[in-house]
Amino acid sequence: MSTLVEEAIRxxxxxxxxxxxxxxxxxxxxxxxxxxxxxxxxxxxxxxxxDLGIPRHTMVFVSGIGCSSRFPYYMNMYGxxxxxxxxxxxxxxxxxxxxxxxxxxxTGDGDGLxxxxxxxxxxxxxxLDIKVLxxxxxxxxxxxxxxxxxxxxxxxxxSTPYGSIDYPFNPASLxxxxxxxxxxxxxxxxxxxxxxxxxxxxxxxGTSFVEIYQNCNVFNDGAFFPFTEKDSKExxxxxxxxxxxxxxxxxxxxxxxxxxxxxxxxxLKDGKYSADDLLVHNEHDTxxxxxxxxxxxxxxxxxxxxxxxxxxxxxxxxxxxxxxxxAKEKRGDGDMKKLLNSGETWVIN
Amino acid sequence: xxxKTTQKLDEVTIRFAGDSGxxxxxxxxxxxxxxxxxxxxxxxxxxxxxxxxxxxxTLFGVSGFQIHFGSREIHTPGDQCDVLVAMNAAAxxxxxxxxVDGGAIIANTEGFNDKNLKLAGYTANPLKDRSxxxxxxxxxxxxxxxxxxxxxxxxxSKIVDRSKNFFALGMMYWMYDRPVDSTLEWIQKxxxxxxxxxxxxxxxxxxxxxxxxxxxIFTVRYLVGPAKLAPGKYRNITGNEAxxxxxxxxxxxxxxxxxxxxxxxxxxxxxxxxxxxxxxxxVKTFQAEDEIAxxxxxxxxxxxxxxxxTTTSGPGIALKTEALGLATMVxxxxxxxxxxxxxxxxxxxxxxxxxxxxxxxYGRNGEAPIPVLAASTPADCFETVFEACRIAIKxxxxxxxxxxxxxxxxxxxxxxxxxxxxxxxxxxxxTNPEGFLPYLRDEVTLSRPWAIPGTAGLExxxxxxEKQHLTGNVSYDPQNHExxxxxxxxxxxxxxxxxxxxxxxxxxxxxxxxxxWGSTYGAIRSAVSxxxxxxxxxxxxxxxxxxxxxxNLGEILYKFKNVLVPEINMGQLSKLLRAKYLVPxxxxxxVQGLPFKAMEIENKxxxxxxxxx
Ligand code: SF4
Numbered sequence: 001m002s003t004l005v006e007e008a009i010r011x012x013x014x015x016x017x018x019x020x021x022x023x024x025x026x027x028x029x030x031x032x033x034x035x036x037x038x039x040x041x042x043x044x045x046x047x048x049x050x051d052l053g054i055p056r057h058t059m060v061f062v063s064g065i066g067c068s069s070r071f072p073y074y075m076n077m078y079g080x081x082x083x084x085x086x087x088x089x090x091x092x093x094x095x096x097x098x099x100x101x102x103x104x105x106x107t108g109d110g111d112g113l114x115x116x117x118x119x120x121x122x123x124x125x126x127x128l129d130i131k132v133l134x135x136x137x138x139x140x141x142x143x144x145x146x147x148x149x150x151x152x153x154x155x156x157x158x159s160t161p162y163g164s165i166d167y168p169f170n171p172a173s174l175x176x177x178x179x180x181x182x183x184x185x186x187x188x189x190x191x192x193x194x195x196x197x198x199x200x201x202x203x204x205x206g207t208s209f210v211e212i213y214q215n216c217n218v219f220n221d222g223a224f225f226p227f228t229e230k231d232s233k234e235x236x237x238x239x240x241x242x243x244x245x246x247x248x249x250x251x252x253x254x255x256x257x258x259x260x261x262x263x264x265x266x267x268l269k270d271g272k273y274s275a276d277d278l279l280v281h282n283e284h285d286t287x288x289x290x291x292x293x294x295x296x297x298x299x300x301x302x303x304x305x306x307x308x309x310x311x312x313x314x315x316x317x318x319x320x321x322x323x324x325x326x327a328k329e330k331r332g333d334g335d336m337k338k339l340l341n342s343g344e345t346w347v348i349n
Numbered sequence: 350x351x352x353k354t355t356q357k358l359d360e361v362t363i364r365f366a367g368d369s370g371x372x373x374x375x376x377x378x379x380x381x382x383x384x385x386x387x388x389x390x391x392x393x394x395x396x397x398x399x400x401x402x403x404x405x406x407t408l409f410g411v412s413g414f415q416i417h418f419g420s421r422e423i424h425t426p427g428d429q430c431d432v433l434v435a436m437n438a439a440a441x442x443x444x445x446x447x448x449v450d451g452g453a454i455i456a457n458t459e460g461f462n463d464k465n466l467k468l469a470g471y472t473a474n475p476l477k478d479r480s481x482x483x484x485x486x487x488x489x490x491x492x493x494x495x496x497x498x499x500x501x502x503x504x505x506s507k508i509v510d511r512s513k514n515f516f517a518l519g520m521m522y523w524m525y526d527r528p529v530d531s532t533l534e535w536i537q538k539x540x541x542x543x544x545x546x547x548x549x550x551x552x553x554x555x556x557x558x559x560x561x562x563x564x565x566i567f568t569v570r571y572l573v574g575p576a577k578l579a580p581g582k583y584r585n586i587t588g589n590e591a592x593x594x595x596x597x598x599x600x601x602x603x604x605x606x607x608x609x610x611x612x613x614x615x616x617x618x619x620x621x622x623x624x625x626x627x628x629x630x631x632v633k634t635f636q637a638e639d640e641i642a643x644x645x646x647x648x649x650x651x652x653x654x655x656x657x658x659t660t661t662s663g664p665g666i667a668l669k670t671e672a673l674g675l676a677t678m679v680x681x682x683x684x685x686x687x688x689x690x691x692x693x694x695x696x697x698x699x700x701x702x703x704x705x706x707x708x709x710x711y712g713r714n715g716e717a718p719i720p721v722l723a724a725s726t727p728a729d730c731f732e733t734v735f736e737a738c739r740i741a742i743k744x745x746x747x748x749x750x751x752x753x754x755x756x757x758x759x760x761x762x763x764x765x766x767x768x769x770x771x772x773x774x775x776x777x778x779x780t781n782p783e784g785f786l787p788y789l790r791d792e793v794t795l796s797r798p799w800a801i802p803g804t805a806g807l808e809x810x811x812x813x814x815e816k817q818h819l820t821g822n823v824s825y826d827p828q829n830h831e832x833x834x835x836x837x838x839x840x841x842x843x844x845x846x847x848x849x850x851x852x853x854x855x856x857x858x859x860x861x862x863x864x865x866w867g868s869t870y871g872a873i874r875s876a877v878s879x880x881x882x883x884x885x886x887x888x889x890x891x892x893x894x895x896x897x898x899x900x901n902l903g904e905i906l907y908k909f910k911n912v913l914v915p916e917i918n919m920g921q922l923s924k925l926l927r928a929k930y931l932v933p934x935x936x937x938x939x940v941q942g943l944p945f946k947a948m949e950i951e952n953k954x955x956x957x958x959x960x961x962x
Contacts, residue, residue, distance in 0.1 A: 002655075098802065323628050
């Protein structure tokens with residue numbers, strides 16, 4: 001960090017005291033459609049902020065374009081509302097320049113997986129310490145209802161009156177395939193779960209990728225209701241918990257067992273299988289994470305929700321810092337005047 | 350030993366040409382460094398194919414390097430060469446057109462065997478059929494002589510073949526009376542870990558020199574004395590090196606960290622390579638996944654309080670366009686270097702062109718004025734890019750720096766600047782929360798405050814949606830939008846108060862002024878001075894600042910009957926001058942992927958002067 005930056009960030013330091021969620025709300029009117037899932041995500045994010053122990057003025061939210069990308073305007077901290085798809089790239093530059101900052105990206109299924117897909121996968125493999133929240137509503141909201149890269153095949157929208165012929169991305173698998181070190185999925189209508197996942201994401205050192213199922217009640221209402229609503233949720237969702245067997249169902253009477261590499265649903269009622277036969281989740285197991293994420297669109301399997309993978313791997317910006325440090329130790333702090341006069345020179349009198 | 354005579358010359362142009370695998374660029378660079386150390390003024394032009402290893406012996410695989418040096422001022426790599434070193438038949442065929450009548454050809458006879466002749470499309474050997482009658486042809490079996498020099502070393506034929514360029518270099522050193530020492534030193538350093546290759550190249554270089562000394566075929570040796578350059582310490586530098594160093598110097602003088610986000614592209618990649626070396630200067634280089642990530646990461650770094658820079662060429666600028674609009678809107682410093690090449694589309698990646706001027710000035714959606722500066726010589730890249738950084742920081746704006754393949758790869762002796770005397774260009778980061786508004790502008794420059802994340806009490810949001818005056822909040826108000834557009838334009842216009850006035854070289858009024866920008870400087874300068882040598886009058890104004898233009902430019906142009914604008918494009922500056930000053934410019938355009946020859950401009954000047962007398 002340059003001395004000018006150091007001076008600036010030392011200038012107004014004063015103890016912040018204990019903050020509340022309210023301190024993280026900006027003075028801007030929130031302008032999402034009434035009933036939009038984004039409200040819950042904003043509320044949960046603001047709620048966990050005081051517990052993270054990160055000074056508010058060192059946090060930055062970066063976004064691209066889309067409904068979700070209005071997010072930074074509503075957070076009372078530094079923020080950039082960028083251009084479509086590029087939030088991850090803007091955030092990467094910011095984090096490299098300023099590893100001291102806590103950098104968050106808010107993106108959507110269109111912004112992050114379509115126009116910004118390239119930057120997302122490269123961020124994930126580089127593993128900068130950036131928190132990526134991808135609001136997945138399986139539709140383009142801001143442009144008024146075209147299908148998105150996560151919309152199901154056959155989806156009828158304004159741009160696909162005969163049904164979409166695209167096969168959808170599974171964001172968790174895409175993230176794992178990009179060598180992400182933290183991959184999770186949560187839902188707008190499960191505030192408690194979301195808070196837990198967001199806190200874990202915040203604490204992870206490296207890129208955290210959190211897919212959040214988000215209801216767009218205007219253009220894709222109910223897309224996730226089978227997983228989010230009380231009456232259907234228990235039978236359609238399996239919550240991943242580290243070290244625990246995969247059990248689900250209203251009566252907690254079903255489980256996931258591995259048959260070879262293939263997960264299958266077994267009943268715990270008929271005495272044939274017990275919890276001991278079930279797949280036990282391990283957040284540190286890369287191979288397992290692929291199998292779990294792959295359950296996503298399988299019709300006979302419950303939807304996996306939770307943390308698929310949490311690994312440690314060196315962060316890009318730290319490695320960059322180390323190289324600079326090592327070069328300085330080896331060659332001494334660079335001297336511009338010396339450099340200009342180095343190599344083959346000659347004097348004319 | 351044969352009798353040798355010596356002859357004094359004021360200037361010489363030599364072109365080394367061979368297969369792209371023959372090491373012609375290296376040979377040329379070595380000759381250049383040695384020549385620079387002798388105190389000659391010089392200018393170079395590397396000319397290589399887009400293919401990395403084009404098929405051997407073919408016309409499109411020919412790689413060339415031209416050096417023009419002398420005891421007088423040298424401004425261009427030379428219109429035509431006096432000496433052509435042709436390592437094979439294809440090299441001769443491609444380059445013969447640039448050899449002066451009566452010029453010398455030094456031909457590697459092995460490169461004219463049946464296979465090579467066929468590949469080059471010759472039905473008969475030009476060395477034998479008298480078709481080269483108007484030239485002095487020296488046939489040297491370089492391949493065989495190289496093999497002889499190495500015969501006791503048991504080297505693979507590949508290694509032997511690879512060292513033959515040092516034989517040619519040795520011969521040319523002898524012919525132009527240059528010592529082999531600095532190249533020997535270079536060989537020792539470069540091949541320290543490959544003693545066999547070190548030995549082979551050393552022997553072959555010396556063998557080439559001795560061949561010149563002992564053989565009967567060369568009877569004259571040429572002496573080119575040192576040039577009368579301004580006193581001081583010099584080094585040789587290419588445009589891309591000068592750009593990299595200029596950026597580093599600017600970051601140091603601004604007390605900021607330098608952050609480069611860049612994606613490899615010809616002919617700009619060397620800036621990325623160069624900056625990647627200087628980790629101990631704290632330079633952060635990021636090879637991004639694409640051009641867009643290159644510029645957006647740089648903008649992110651600028652938001653964090655670094656000097657954000659991105660380097661590219663035309664096609665890359667096309668991809669960065671949207672981000673330049675964002676940078677204009679969020680009003681953060683950002684320096685964008687465009688090392689122009691032949692376009693459109695992929696165009697001519699390794700050839701030069703100046704056709705991105707209007708793209709730099711206008712190539713964005715909406716009203717998005719961006720300051721544009723252009724370097725005029727390889728060494729001038731240093732000062733011009735430094736100036737681009739100064740403006741970006743002071744006026745909180747993206748700035749486009751234009752160079753091109755000709756400047757980037759070309760080199761010239763450079764009077765090393767006194768670093769201590771370069772100005773401090775540090776920004777003042779806003780820290781006082783009292784009265785802070787993200788878009789409250791400085792009264793003089795109209796720039797907004799640079800408040801970086803991490804500063805308590807200044808938390809704010811910026812973005813690409815239209816900003817409300819002062820607060821920076823999102824605003825769709827029609828009046829506000831128009832006001833903000835005018836404010837952003839006014840800010841860029843005010844830079845004109847902060848830059849030097851344009852200088853006329855020559856009389857302040859008359860029949861003709863040549864108005865140029867960028868890399869045409871050398872050719873214009875040479876043409877103008879040759880015309881003056883004949884007793885005629887012509888003036889020259891060369892623009893570093895293309896947006897805003899210097900305040901006195903209109904006044905200057907109005908004083909001349911004719912305004913000639915030579916450009917390596919179809920008339921872009923010309924359009925601009927016509928639109929802005931309503932002067933009937935005369936365009937001289939060339940778009941062949943090659944720089945102007947001084948002769949071409951000279952002829953045009955003659956023609957205009959004749960018509961107006
Ligand atoms: S369009 Fe959909 S996603 Fe966008 S704000 Fe409205 S409800 Fe939310």
